[in-house]
Amino acid sequence: MTTLEVRNLRKNFGDVAALTDVSLTVKPGEIYGFVGSNGAGKSTTMRIILGVLAADAGEVLWDGKPITADNRRNIGYMPEERGLYAKEKILDQLVFLARLHGLGIQEATTNAQGLLEQLGLAERTTSQLTDLSLGNQQRVQLAASLVHNPDVLVLDEPFSGLDPIAVQVMSDMLISRAQQGTPVIFSSHQLDLVQRLCDRVGIISGGEMRAQGTVMELRTQGPARYEVGSPVPAQEWCPTGCRIVAEEPGQTIIEKPEHVSDQDILAAALAVGPVHSFTRRVPDLVDLFKEFVS
Incomplete structure (x- = not known):
């Protein structure tokens, strides 16, 4: 089982300090809620974890060692800007994405079909993404992050725009993965959902971590x-x-x-x-x- 650790990340964009000494740890089986206002530094942190951006200082550790390209292939990532193919059949593109992660055709197909069934989309395997509602598109995006059986999940605003039923379906999936030992980190503006789902929470503002701890630790600190x-x-x-x-x-x-x-x-x-x-x-x-x- 994997532990993901971010240690003292710093990132500047010109004269703007996007991250200042940001640190966090997500342990096996833990759901970590990463919350903050728009522009606080959540997506920048996640992109550095994924290797999409390079940090100016600090490091990302995978089981205590510097993260590698091979480690990153074992991350399930759901970006805030959804990145699936609008005109491709749902099953075909999930299988394609699983193959990119090294799965054989049979395993990729089995995984994709199983996820679509779990997410209530078993009858839409040949539909195009544009044929689906926003909530169902989000479900497909979640399936894309899970189809290669990742060791870690990094999800940027996975609940954005979802109706209550879709929120529950996605919540159940994340809880299930965590119960299997997968570390899960997700960002969200839905603080009631974060409070209900997460084992630990980090609050970031202006590129700095303002508070971290379990929900109860945060709620009971102070006067x-x-x-x-x-x-x-x-x-x-x-x-x-x-x-x-x-x-x-x-x-x-x-x-x-x-x-x-x-x-x-x-x-x-x-x-x-x-x-x-x-x-x-x-x-x-x-x-x-x-x-x-x-």
């Missing part, structure tokens, strides 16, 4: 916040050192420092009136993304 349901205004009971983040009638969000416990907040509120609800507010990935890229 803890609690939502307190009480009819008494927070100014009358908020413990010293805590900050009132938001308040509306009957509901207050409190941010606490490390030396104040959740029980201190609850006790302070109960000392002046009833408390109808008390819960930890864990930010979701959308909130974190806004915080890290702002």
